[in-house]
Amino acid sequence: MGNSPAQRPSGAAAASEFAIELIKINKSFGPVHANKDIDLAIRRGSVHGIVGENGAGKSTLMSILYGFYTADSGEIRVDGTTHAITDSRHALALGIGMVHQHFMLVDNFSILENVVLGVEDNALLGPSLTRARKELVRLAKEYRLDVDPDAIIEDVSVGTQQRVEILKALYRGADVLILDEPTGVLTPSEADDLFRVLKELRDQGKTIILITHKLREIMAITDYVSVMRQGEMVATLKTSETDPGAIAELMVGRRVLLEVDKGPATPGEVFLSVENLVVKDDLGITRVKDVSFTVRSGEIVGIAGVAGNGQSELLESVSGMRDQSSGVVSLKGKPLSLEGDDGAHRAREAGLAHVPEDRQRMGLVTAFEEWENAILGYQDDPAYGKGWILDIDAARAKARERIAQFDIRPANERLKTANFSGGNQQKIVLAREMSSNPDVLIVGQPTRGVDIGAIEFIHNQIIKMRDAGKAILLVSVELDEIRSLADRILVMFDGHIVGEADPATATEGELGLMMAGISEKTAPAPKAAEGKTK
Template sequence: MVSPILELTNINKSFGHVQANKNINLKINKGTIHGIIGENGAGKSTLMSIVFGLYQANSGSIKINGKEINLRSPRDSIVNGIGMVHQHFMLVENFTVLENIILGFEGETVFGEKLANAKKDLEKLCKTYNFNIDLDATIADLSVGFRQRVEILKSLYRGAEILILDEPTGVLTPQEVDELFKILRSLKDEGKTIVLITHKLIEIMDLTSEVSVMRQGEMVGHTKTKDTNKEQLAEMMVGRSVLLRVDKKEIKKGEVIFKVNNLSVKDDLDVARVKNINLEIRSGEILGIAGVTGNGQTELLEALSGIRKVESGNIQLFGEKISDQDNFLNPRMLKEKGLAHVPEDRQRMGLISDFKAHENLIFGYHDQEPFSKSAVLNSQEITEYSSKIMQEYDVRPNSPNLITSNFSGGNQQKIILSRELNENPKVLLVGQPTRGVDIGAIEFIHQRLIDMRDRGAAILLASVELDEILSLSDRIIVMFDGKIVGEKENKNVTDRELGLLMAGVA
């Protein structure tokens, strides 16, 4: 039998007292696409960072082609034919593709004949794998999908036989994902080995031939992809059976309660990010905003929630004008009028990670009774409330005095949701409600949003996860370059259609 190209035996890694990897065994065969799936914090990225030499394992061995090797730095890994494409690209924005690829590559110079040779080699590579990249283009001018290709090309040029991709599709449109998968398949056909780290089941089913599942730092199973299905994988990931579809009953929509007229918004650098947008939401309706990150969704939500100034146009709540270019209500006044906001970026905006959980649970409501009375905070009331609501929203652990950064992403998100939903808002603005949240909590959060809708709230949901938009929304609008480029009732809409709109080509 041929020995696997990469074999990990009993890998252990701990950070302080957190054991990120426990006795991991993994065999990856040459010429396969091997998926590694698990929830956030399951230890996937740690494991792959060990393989790429970024971390050193506390114990265990790594073999490549049956030969034990010692990886002390990424350089060792590159020499051994391992390449990695990170979630966040490591490219110099104002350099060309060619410059980025040869940057820091030992044994080459960036002048004269050698440069020309390097370019020739790269052109050959591009052709073999259908990369379709202009080597002289500047990185800053390239779309995210192309930048990712540059990263892959970089690894291949350095002689990678095993290519590790860490959550490669998070920032791509469905069409770009298709292109990426095409490239990955052609790499496999040429005999390269690909390791795909992801938390998206659908990608595993589409692309991989073998899959390994991680949960809480342990490897809980290996299987051939064709012998399994999504439900089974989800159950392995979470450790219990999971409802993948959201149960949503038809509901009668009410009147329009939130309306946006000709809204334009600029960002901090004075660049127009929202351009003349009109929308309305009825009570009992979830309006989904689909779009690739950075097409104005962030600024739109900020303007609607009173954080960002409106450039022109206005916003109406129950027919009353709440914001226009001259004045806008601040978030606290909007809360009093029944508008709540779950911000996209919980670390940056939604909560204060150094505060205790109970302090975050009253954040923005801290000056209301019973939490405070004539400026003095009522600690007892706050603590009682906190532990009650943490129970209700299943925030684990239920310790109101724990510092918030010690909670997992999912539980932090539940802290925000419990705070914002508890007042029964009439209008709810939600950005990326499940980003970095584990499957079990996603199910819970989606159910809460549907409950809010059924109770007659008008909900605006912005998400980069198309699946989320499709499973929750009643109506979907697509944003591209600050404009609404499409609006559809959520009936028989496919992610293909939306993808074309998101890419701005339809």
């Protein structure tokens, strides 16, 4: 078996009150100075949050600690002793484990096989699995991480998969656990369960480092929080002595409005109607199952749900990017013809704009310059020329206008889009689609990977479009975002819309039950569960 937790001193037996000390850490990638003289001390037996905007350097810093990168200069101390961590195996040997945002599990292996994978005793797997089973049962009991060792990964919930990742790290002897955006794929109840587990680990002497952009989670679970900005460490605070507004201001260097400022909606006529929609994925599996709903002018309808419950296929179908098996999508009372390779083009011509969930795969050509992406899909607009002749000067001038309007950085329309940060790539897509003056705007994950300051801006732009009489369909895995922006909430589970809620009155618990498919509102007959507004 690999390293055991019992093999390494912890708690009172350790040499230092700090589990981890990072001293004057520097790391550059070409001209980009990602970490600048970073000092950070993580107290043993604490939950320590690290926050910062995109590009602040927090992921680079944790990658240095876990051995993915080597610092250009500086010192790493583990339990008070200096170490030059060369790779992730070295980090694990020192008791540092990491739970990645995207799980590193083999879907068709059992939980036990995933836990032991890579740290088997020898070529005879049987004895390794027998010993591992005993250790897994012990760890699960000690830390209240109940799992069935024989369950297959693809058959268990996302929350259980995350438990397996934690157990993998504990099995390998981790005393320090780094978690990268751990609640991004969890329901609210699963997130609450994760917080319970983290508190249990902390109370048992483990040290938790939590990378998250969700300030609510920082306040709920951490003992300390460190704030990074532009590669520098600007503050480390006791969480109990600060608040979300103060943390946000430290992150961006100015005051940030954390609450969405919006008045009541004034819905008008139905602009978007979806009736009995059925959609399959690339493998022929039905992901959207007889879904019906409407979106009116002047309102935002949010679709909540854990990722993978049909939201992506729904958006792709309604926007013309994926063929539907059956059903009707209508825009202002007229059925849309969305089949075929040019379905998205016909949807745009009818007045529907789409901000896709995956900006790099579906929203941008990253090898193109910014101005080229700024007109992508709209290059036939008369504003950019006639027929086959493209007015490049006009297109670049329009791109500069949008760069200024949407605060896209750097302000260079000739820069390759691959060289913009993820948040600024998102702004490029939003600027293009919002500026097309659509009747219906479909937005998937509007602030995924976006800095907290830019989130405020994007939310305000979405509200402005609603107030201008546009119909907006919004999908986000961020429940707080759905509750803040939406005028009505539809909840998807297993391809069905299982309920509708008023964001002003629905509690997180009620929405979470629906998202988990265990709400009493869930009905077996799709007709009764379609959440259709008449």
